[in-house]
């Protein structure tokens with residue numbers, strides 16, 4: 001079973017928890033640990049001011065890891081990152097890992113922490129990383145139990161700074177559907193305060209549309 005076929009399996013409990021079934025998981029049970037280690041590395045490198053000799057040592061070590069993995073490069077449909085729905089953040093590090101707590105096909109509520117990697121400045125998350133998180137969560141909700149759609153627009157309001165290193169709550173809602181158009185909203189909370197909110201239009205793809 002390829003990673004993409006595996007991603008299509010949905011747990012009876014809901015679309016945010018796929019049913020692994022009796023199968024060897026693509027990448028094995030440890031794939032998520034590798035991705036967590038990569039997240040940690042991104043945060044650590046972002047925050048580090050190491051001496052030059054340590055920079056050279058780290059560069060060599062990173063190149064060694066890349067060289068070991070490169071022979072295992074696969075086409076997109078067999079790629080594991082982004083397809084392992086059982087893992088935090090679908091097993092990718094592009095967006096911060098969203099951890100769903102409650103969900104159905106019309107709403108999801110969960111937690112997220114932007115690590116140091118996502119720092120813009122003065123303790124605030126980069127203004128490009130917040131829409132990335134909204135697109136990830138709204139996109140996944142838009143497609144939950146429905147035909148695949150793509151983001152047509154995503155409007156984001158930055159209400160106050162989104163702090164780095166703080167656990168935040170994100171609530172997202174499927175508002176309505178008009179033909180192929182799906183309208184969704186979301187808000188990101190630091191305690192009782194909204195730091196950013198979003199409205200997105202997702203358009204269901206026609207057969208054969210990329």
Ligand SMILES: CCCCCCCCCCCCCCCC(=O)SCCNC(=O)CCNC(=O)[C@H](O)C(C)(C)COP(=O)(O)OP(=O)(O)OC[C@H]1O[C@@H](n2cnc3c(N)ncnc32)[C@H](O)[C@@H]1OP(=O)(O)O
Pocket residue numbers: 004007008082083135136137138139140143148149150151152153179180181201203204205206209
């Ligand atoms: C498969 C295995 C996967 C396994 C793993 C699963 C992972 C699952 C988790 C995914 C989580 C990440 C989710 C990320 C989601 C993205 O980020 S997708 C990437 C970013 N988006 C894109 O690249 C989209 C690029 N744009 C397009 O492809 C096309 O413009 C679209 C959006 C498909 C629409 O084009 P179209 O199909 O030709 O539709 P069109 O007839 O023009 O418009 C249809 C309707 O929408 C309206 N509309 C279209 N665009 C707009 C707009 N910008 N503003 C207002 N109205 C608009 C039209 O006016 C029209 O309205 P009506 O006339 O019907 O009232």
